[in-house]
Amino acid sequence: MLNKKTEKKPQATNQFNQAVAGNSLTRDAWRRLKKNKMAVISIFIVVIYILLAIAAPILPIYPYDEIVLDHQNLPPSFTQNAGTLLLEKRLADLYTQAWRSGSLEVSEAEEEMLWTWIDANETNKVWDYMLEKGEQMSADGSFTFSATDQRRIERLEEKLMSELKVSIKSLWYTDPISNEREKLSSLTTEQLIDLYLDLSGTDIDTLKDQYTREIEQQLLRGIKDQNPELPDAEYQQMLEREIERLSESRFDSLIKSNILTKITNQIVNDANSHLGQMATDESVLFPVKEEISLNDTISAEVEASRINERIYYLGTDYQGRDMLSRIIYGGQVSIAIGFVGTITSVLIGIILGALAGYLGGKVDYIIMRIVDIMYGLPYMLLVIIAMAIFGRNILNLFFALAIISWLTVSRMVRGQIMSLKNQEFIEAARSMGASTWRIIFKHLVPNSLSVIIVFSTLRIPAFIMTESFLSFLGLGVSAPFASWGSLVGDGVGSMALYPWKLFFPALAMTIFLFAMNFLGDGLRDAFDPQSKNQL
């Protein structure tokens, strides 16, 4: 009924000269939906979330997977940048130390309060208090740091000023003979090795040793990420097998990227030492763009910015990654899995349900028996097993979820089709020689569409919850990717000290799920013909 076109007619009237509105289910439903305030708000929220998720790559946010170890667990702040926060942290620490060593004196009452906090394990409060107190005392001159502390602070300030984030925009190779420039990554592995040997002055054997070792380590890390908590011996074995299985070309590309990383590192180092000076004497305004040449043949375009000028609105995680960015990208993953997963499972459900309902007989019996049996299984546990066995990645997760969630849709579609099957327009289509498939997809499915759409909307939050549930357990999306579930999971362990790591992802997720649920409810109420008379 949903896509039935209603022709525009001139306003019809009855014998009493009353306007007679056309009775289209869709329009009726839409009107009812619009009356439902919660549903309308929910639509807006969902749209905003989806837009954010889609626009994530072009939003002015820091990369979600960029690890800045200095910035670990920074609290959320709208005004203070990372440098200030780090400085404050250090100052708080120093003031506290000064208090403990007796060089900073506080009143009797304060002393008592501070100790109760320490006893209650609330060191956060102690630091906050000491920072405030210390700053105040320094300002009115009743306290000054010792010379060593003073130097420490200065050194830190200097470091915070000069630390740069250098990112390479492009890498070039200039042919010494023809003077032609091409992208460094387009060279072959051999050429790259030669270039690097030239650059570093090492001999080929040392280099070979080096990159083999590094690649092995890289592979091992990958294996460990996929299969945590195994004994070392087993990892070693898996690694050997992995290497055996590695194809020639794959190995080649691993070497290539390894060499490229080496060159990049060198450029970053160069840029750092070169630009670091400028950063301290403030001779240039950051961020800057610069062209750097390692030698005659290799050059790069780099961009440098002061890393400590970053402001983390929602704080950072245990690896110094921006929470805001991670929540947005996590949302992208969660929402995408929710929508695509629901669509996939609904499609499977429609096809199987339509077949069962339309063909009846044996096909129906078999499909419905499968559905019955699968209903009886604790399917979440099966998904967990599947994830454990086939490895943790988004694709596996996605399949595991889609394969188990078509059951209800197929039942619904089957029911709908059974009841529609004997209606006249189907008879008519059949008598005109339409094929089975054509009847199913041209007539039966569209007629059950509104029910299916409503149901799917209600399914999406469930799907997202399931995905997040697995990610929370560490069985779903794995690093560096994030989903809301994995973010909450990461935050749980340290919630006493860094509550923002738990609350922001939890909040983002909860708001979305609320909105989806309200929207689903609204749609159901709007489409449910029964509620029409009971309003």
Next chain:
Amino acid sequence: MTKYVIKRLLGIIPTLLIIITVSFFIVRLAPGGPFDGERNLPETIKRNIEAKYHFDEPLLMQYGRYMFDILRGDLGPSYRYKDHDVNFYIFESLPNSMILGVIAISISVLFGISSGILAAVKQNTWADYLGMAFAIVGISVPLFVIGPVLQYVFAVKLQWVPTSGWYTVDGNWITIILPAITLSAANFGTIARLTRSSMLETLRSDYIRTAKAKGMKSSTILFKHALKGTLLPIVSYLGPAFAGVVTGSVVVESVFRIPGLGKFFVQSSFNRDYTLIVGVVIVYSVILIFMNFIVDILYSLLDPRITYK
């Protein structure tokens, strides 16, 4: 009635068969399984497994043996631990999960039904709004958010309850409260909303109008005439509710560090202890199937229109 019970019991068999068959192949074919020669299990474990499963015999024979063992209740040796077999670990942790699960489902049923009825009877009053607000929170907020937030507020901030611990370990029953509330939230929400709408529908029905026309008291109408019809959809929801509790317990036990089956399950799936995983799934499945069976019988007892065919 007896016939119906027998029929339902027979219906369980194919599900059980499928579970056992699937688990048989999981143990055999999983990467790093015993057929995988490269796997270096500790010698004792390897010997245990080989002795147990008779890998030298034809597959069909092994399958029969496996099935027979499982039907006897023997879930085999562990892949990871050599001291005890799977049965030992399961029976050690199962009671903890049972305590938690039973309390959680009782909370959700009790509070869900009563607040649903209250909301329906006092429709559009603050009692209704409050109850339904709680319900929608229970439904919308995943339990792995509810659990940590409750823990943060009541254990970390207010310190009303200890941050960890479990009744059977330290005898402190207060440690049950937060996990049980967390685990019951989703089912509470669904049951409350289900009860409300079901009660509203029942109250609108013709037979309630008849009862009113007879001049009966509203309380009598509510409990004698409306309750049974209201409860039917809730009874049929109990099956999925049990499944939800089983799945949810996996997270709740991890969050609150409860030494239950669920926590065990996650651990063993991390370190690929296949026999243990399969063992846990079989135990869970049997519990769920049994619960569904009870629910079915309960339903047919409640609804006189169901004939036992």
Next chain:
Amino acid sequence: MKKNTNKGSAPLLDVRNLQTYFKTDEGIVKAVDGISFTLGEGETLGIVGESGSGKSVTNLSIMRLIQSPPGKIVGGQILFEGKDILTLSEKELRHVRGNEISMIFQDPMTSLNPFLRISTQMIETILLHQKMTKKEALKKSIDMLKLVGIPAAEERVHNYPHQFSGGMRQRVMIGMALSCEAKVLIADEPTTALDVTIQAQILELINELAKKLNTAVILITHDLGVVAGMCDTVCVMYAGKIVEKAKTEDLYASPSHPYTFGLIQSVPRLDKAQDGKLYSIEGQPPNVIDLPECCPFHPRCNKKMDICTYKYPPVKKVGENHEVACWLYADEKEKSST
């Protein structure tokens, strides 16, 4: 059983200008819009009208059983023995329901509680209004079931409703309503689910019992034949209004409203073969949402006048106890007063 109402004394039930509206998505449904009638002790009143004309809503309003929301009694009075039912407290209302006024509902399939045995439902009804033991109540239930013609009542009384056929359920409903021994019995199309022979039996039964207990009856029906046989007075309803009210004989002898005329014409009668064709009123009854101020029957009326399309006719007396709302009978003064 036609008998004279004892005029002079106040009527048992006096409905005055009752208005019951439903608020729906599409607008306000004026299901009952200003109807008045009286019912004397032991009298039988018929209400006829097409489907949707508001018959059931009228009677549910009398019992205050209108589902709210969406429904609401927005105006009028329902005086039962001089007291306005609409102002009664919950407790007083309970006393009236069942005890003073009992009702047979239109839909027997859903009006019995499917989860309770017939015996439970009948016994509770009887115990509610009469002082006796459970055992006696059960015996009385069985007697009632026998009375309404349920075979093997001793055993069947312990069955559940779904084990009964539609007609049997209807009879159980009737038995239950009669067992209240109320002063007024409202029967909303009590025989729709029954076959013709039983129909006659049941109506006869209601008639007999009513006479024996001096019960006043409101009988709702589509069947004008039934009305002729049973009722003292008839109200004809159309689109939520009473268009004609008269003694049964008068109504048949001189139907005044064109709609009544049409209704009587459309009863198939063997004695007057009308060139083989059945008469029927053309058109459909109106949707009672946001009806304009007009005679709702005018689009179907063959005596339509201009004024019918924009003004509702006043109620006119055309004989003793014979009232009609039609412009045909209004005087010129009223017509021109707009």
